[in-house]
Amino acid sequence: EPEVTQTPSHQVTQMGQEVILRCVPISNHLYFYWYRQILGQKVEFLVSFYNNEISEKSEIFDDQFSVERPDGSNFTLKIRSTKLEDSAMYFCASSRTGHMNTEAFFGQGTRLTVV
Amino acid sequence: QQQVKQSPQSLIVQKGGISIINCAYENTAFDYFPWYQQFPGKGPALLIAIRPDVSEKKEGRFTISFNKSAKQFSLHIMDSQPGDSATYFCAGSDGSGNTGKLIFGQGTTLQVKP
Numbered sequence: 001e002p003e004v005t006q007t008p009s010h011q012v013t014q015m016g017q018e019v020i021l022r023c024v025p026i027s028n029h030l031y032f033y034w035y036r037q038i039l040g041q042k043v044e045f046l047v048s049f050y051n052n053e054i055s056e057k058s059e060i061f062d063d064q065f066s067v068e069r070p071d072g073s074n075f076t077l078k079i080r081s082t083k084l085e086d087s088a089m090y091f092c093a094s095s096r097t098g099h100m101n102t103e104a105f106f107g108q109g110t111r112l113t114v115v
Numbered sequence: 116q117q118q119v120k121q122s123p124q125s126l127i128v129q130k131g132g133i134s135i136i137n138c139a140y141e142n143t144a145f146d147y148f149p150w151y152q153q154f155p156g157k158g159p160a161l162l163i164a165i166r167p168d169v170s171e172k173k174e175g176r177f178t179i180s181f182n183k184s185a186k187q188f189s190l191h192i193m194d195s196q197p198g199d200s201a202t203y204f205c206a207g208s209d210g211s212g213n214t215g216k217l218i219f220g221q222g223t224t225l226q227v228k229p
Contacts, residue, residue: 106159
């Protein structure tokens, strides 16, 4: 069964450092997403990406965040200068379309710890 | 207006019992309401979903009840099993933007006791 894969599973970084979280979406999917889940809190939408551009982003997704699909298979989230409050589980997801009723498939997540 | 409120935060049910999780939404533009199940160390996985043009959807032991006028929907798990122990998230989506964005509730941790 196809799945979304994320690497690394756990990343520890120093405050102020740049991190890149990587995702390989399901191969025939066209829409890609990043969500985050701070420990004990709800899953929050960060950004959606289609046709090599951001289609929607949340207020959380400020200038320190960027996304890229560098090679047609990987989908990355870059955090330029990490803050303590960026510590969270980051989930990548993909779907065939952006329409309602289209299931979004989530990866297993990358736990980011900023120290 | 984007919020989805979910309750209870945690739930303990005996094996064979009925688990009920409730959600309320604010955005009347939401037109798709999925429930996701998340096991520890895993990402959320779609369990069942409903559109607002129906009041109920059933898949096996899982049923969504939807009340459009009250802007509420709920998940019922019949004959709850220990394997159902997980965190459940309701969500809403506004399909008009065609971006697929999901707005999640706060989550409910379900424990089914043997």
